[in-house]
Amino acid sequence: MFKMTPNVIRNLLHKKATRRYPRVTRPAFEDVRGALFNDVTKCTFCGACAMKCPSQCITVDRKDGKWTYELFACVFCGICADICPAESLHQQGEYRLPLPGRETITLQGKPKHNIEKTTKISKEKNDDSKD
Amino acid sequence: MTKTIIPFGPQHPVLPEPLHLTLTVEDEIITEVFPALGFVHRGLEELAIRRDFQQMIQVVERVCGICSMIHAMCYCQGVEELMEIEVPPRAKMLRIIWSELHRIQSHLLWLGLFADSFGFESLFMQLWKIREKVLDINEATTGNRVIVSVNLIGGVRRDLSAEQMKWILSHLSWVEEEIGRLETTLLSDYTVKKRTVGKGVLTREKAFELGAVGPTARGSGVAQDMRLLGYSAFDRLDFEPVVETDGDCYARSRVRFHEVRRSIDIVRQAASKIPGGEIRIKVKGRPEGETFSRIEQPRGELFYYIKTNGSKNLERLRIRTPTFANIPALLSILPGMWLSDVPVVVLSIDPCISCTER
Numbered sequence: 001m002f003k004m005t006p007n008v009i010r011n012l013l014h015k016k017a018t019r020r021y022p023r024v025t026r027p028a029f030e031d032v033r034g035a036l037f038n039d040v041t042k043c044t045f046c047g048a049c050a051m052k053c054p055s056q057c058i059t060v061d062r063k064d065g066k067w068t069y070e071l072f073a074c075v076f077c078g079i080c081a082d083i084c085p086a087e088s089l090h091q092q093g094e095y096r097l098p099l100p101g102r103e104t105i106t107l108q109g110k111p112k113h114n115i116e117k118t119t120k121i122s123k124e125k126n127d128d129s130k131d
Numbered sequence: 132m133t134k135t136i137i138p139f140g141p142q143h144p145v146l147p148e149p150l151h152l153t154l155t156v157e158d159e160i161i162t163e164v165f166p167a168l169g170f171v172h173r174g175l176e177e178l179a180i181r182r183d184f185q186q187m188i189q190v191v192e193r194v195c196g197i198c199s200m201i202h203a204m205c206y207c208q209g210v211e212e213l214m215e216i217e218v219p220p221r222a223k224m225l226r227i228i229w230s231e232l233h234r235i236q237s238h239l240l241w242l243g244l245f246a247d248s249f250g251f252e253s254l255f256m257q258l259w260k261i262r263e264k265v266l267d268i269n270e271a272t273t274g275n276r277v278i279v280s281v282n283l284i285g286g287v288r289r290d291l292s293a294e295q296m297k298w299i300l301s302h303l304s305w306v307e308e309e310i311g312r313l314e315t316t317l318l319s320d321y322t323v324k325k326r327t328v329g330k331g332v333l334t335r336e337k338a339f340e341l342g343a344v345g346p347t348a349r350g351s352g353v354a355q356d357m358r359l360l361g362y363s364a365f366d367r368l369d370f371e372p373v374v375e376t377d378g379d380c381y382a383r384s385r386v387r388f389h390e391v392r393r394s395i396d397i398v399r400q401a402a403s404k405i406p407g408g409e410i411r412i413k414v415k416g417r418p419e420g421e422t423f424s425r426i427e428q429p430r431g432e433l434f435y436y437i438k439t440n441g442s443k444n445l446e447r448l449r450i451r452t453p454t455f456a457n458i459p460a461l462l463s464i465l466p467g468m469w470l471s472d473v474p475v476v477v478l479s480i481d482p483c484i485s486c487t488e489r
Contacts, residue, residue, distance in 0.1 A: 003316040004253060010312075017260045029267075031289075033274035054182060054189035077189050077280040082288065091274075 028093035033078040035096040038067055040109035042088035049080035049089060065111035071096070071103050132157040137470070141170050145248045145474035148484035152477070156470055164465045166458060172488040179448035184210060184418060187445065188282055191435075194450060195486040196277050197240060198428050200226075200233045202450075203282040208362065209424035209437040210284050214416060219409040222286035223364040227401045228299075229273065229281055230363075231394040235306070236265040237429035238387045238394075241481045242317065245384055248478045249326040254316055261309045268299050286411025296402050303395050310391055317388060327381040331464045331476035334378055343460040344453045345431020346390065347480050350383035352376040357427035368400045380479040387481075417441055428453050430481045452486040 011017075019026065028034065045067065047060040057073035058080060060066070081089045135156050141149030149170035155163035178190050191206045192199040204226050211218060218226075243258035266276045273279040273289055281288050291299070317323060333343065338351035348355050349372060356372035358365045373389040375382035419441040426433045431453030438447040457480045468476060 003320045007257060007312055007316065008253070017263075029271040031274055032270060033280075052186070054186040075189060075193070075278070076275065077278075078274060078288075079189070 030093070032091075032093045033076045033081075034092045034094050036069065036074060036076070036081065036089065036091050038069070038107055039088040039090070040067065040107045042086050043067060043107075043109055044086045044088075045109065045111045046085060048083055048085060052079050052083055054079065062111055065109045067107045067109065069105045069107075071099070071105060134162070139473060139477075143474070145244075145478060146482075147244060148482065150477070150482055150484050152465075152473075154465075154470070154473065159470050161466055161468050161470060161473070164462050166462060168484065168488055170488070171485045173485075175489045176448050176450060179445040181444065183443040184439065184445055185284060187448070188284070189280060191448075191450070192278050192280060192282075194489050195428075195452070195483055197237045197483065198233050198430070198433075198486075199278040200229050200281065201426060201428050201433060203280070204230055204363070205424050205426040205433050205435045206437070207282045207284050208426065209422050209435050210418050212422050212424065213418035213420050213437065213439065214284070214414065216285050216412065216414060218286055219412060220364065220406045221290075221408050222410045224401050224405040225287050225289075225291060225410065226282070226363050227365065227368070228291070228398050228405075229269075229279060229287075231397045231401070232265055232268060232299075233279075234394045234429045235303075235391050236262050236269070238391045239265065239310075241387060241429075241478075242384065242391075245475075245478055246317070246323075248474045249323070251323065254313065254323075257309075257313055261306055261313075264302055264306055268302055271295070272299065283411055285414040286409070288411070290410045291405075296405075300399060300402055303398060307392065307395050310388070314388070318385060324381065326472075326475055327384060327479075328377075328379060330380045330472050331468065331479055332377070332379045333460055333464050335376070337463060338378065338460060341459045341463060342456050343431075344456045345428065345481075346383055346386040347431065347457045347460055349373060350375050350386045351378035355432075357425050357432050360425065362426060364401070367404060368397060370397060380475055383479045417443060418445075430454055430483055430486075431456060450489055452483065452489075454480070454483045454487045457482075458487070 045060055045062050045065050047062055050058045050060045054077060055073050055075045057070040059068045078091055081091050137154045137156055139152040139154050140146050141151045151167040153165040154161050175190055175194055179187055182190055188203050188206060192203045194202050239258050239262035243255045246254035246258065269279055270276045272291060272295055273281045333351045335352040338348045338353050344355065352374060354372050354374045358370055359372065373386050373393055375385050418439045421438040424435040433453060434451040436449035437445060440446050461477065461480050465476060
């Protein structure tokens with residue numbers, strides 16, 4: 001009998017095990033696999049993330065430079081951020097806040113081969129004008 | 132005496148997952164039990180033929196949330212055997228550390244749920260408070276709290292620094308101290324003993340005959356533990372399984388309680404014996420052939436059968452989980468029991484239904 005009583009007294013005299021979330025939050029640990037972000041200025045639209053993703057939540061349109069990420073299908077395994085060759089994908093320590101409905105993030109950037117093409121064309125034009 | 136049929140589950144306050152039992156009772160005594168499964172079947176084995184063999188690691192992790200690391204470890208071991216890959220020794224030790232952390236949090240979760248099943252709410256809260264610390268270790272070292280996703284074919288994805296190792300061990304000392312405070316309540320309290328001692332007795336012969344595994348078998352005196360096979364780096368660690376002989380709910384809870392301590396000891400040993408070096412090796416080619424892999428999950432023996440034909444997808448993946456093996460034992464101990472003891476006895480085998488149905 002009364003085997004739990006010492007624990008109860010101890011709990012009364014010590015600080016609480018819970019915190020008043022969301023007013024009080026615990027600082028995030030380092031390298032936590034939180035919300036996924038893509039820096040489209042760095043992204044080369046190679047499609048490696050889409051190919052490796054186990055839940056297939058990422059689709060990449062290499063031609064138009066469109067990166068689509070289905071938030072609710074993502075399992076936060078971090079494979080895409082690990083293998084990204086351009087290091088444009090990264091996970092933040094904070095988790096995403098809850099959302100009222102399903103959402104898809106679409107980012108538009110300049111595909112690498114288009115950038116190369118445009119620079120080539122402009123170079124050729126410059127060469128033409130010189131002649 | 133007239134017979135009455137009472138449905139137990141799939142939605143029941145004591146069950147964390149949907150298991151349905153059709154109980155035939157005479158007066159208040161159970162005479163017959165008939166199980167029904169299939170409420171959370173997701174067809175994860177079928178995904179093996181659609182995802183490539185490396186993506187399957189993340190799929191098998193989701194067979195069971197509580198022991199995700201151990202599922203992935205079992206799958207990786209199987210594929211590595213097929214590809215004839217020797218995992219670096221450091222990666223093997225790291226796998227052991229994370230898998231034992233998973234066992235600790237799974238047993239603490241179960242002990243809490245078990246306390247809840249006989250109405251001891253405050254004990255449940257205390258145990259889950261301790262479990263939170265283990266989840267913090269998981270989050271800080273792997274990046275995720277429950278589904279840790281650290282396994283790769285050929286090693287692990289993350290390393291532990293010496294500082295992190297020290298931090299883990301200091302947290303585990305706190306966990307050990309805290310569970311020590313609850314030991315007298317959990318194992319010698321009058322009300323706890325009244326609800327668990329002598330309930331759902333599974334004899335040693337019956338446990339062996341019905342193929343019970345894990346703490347259910349060990350609570351009945353069958354010293355069966357897959358860690359004794361020495362998989363990963365267990366052959367380098369000093370380990371003995373926890374065995375009780377009474378075979379009742381109390382014995383099963385004692386086994387799990389002492390296994391938490393045993394796992395903390397294993398993590399300490401692994402931390403002291405961890406070698407330096409690589410944590411992963413580069414993998415080339417595709418697996419070919421068939422194999423099976425066995426590993427000790429918190430609930431018992433986990434069995435993976437993997438068959439491939441050299442393509443990037445697997446041909447067949449078969450997963451036999453410990454709860455599947457323990458259900459016949461559960462059905463054999465329920466007849467003759469009081470209806471009021473059913474929740475405690477059902478929970479005593481630690482049923483993981485989403486594991487069983489995959």
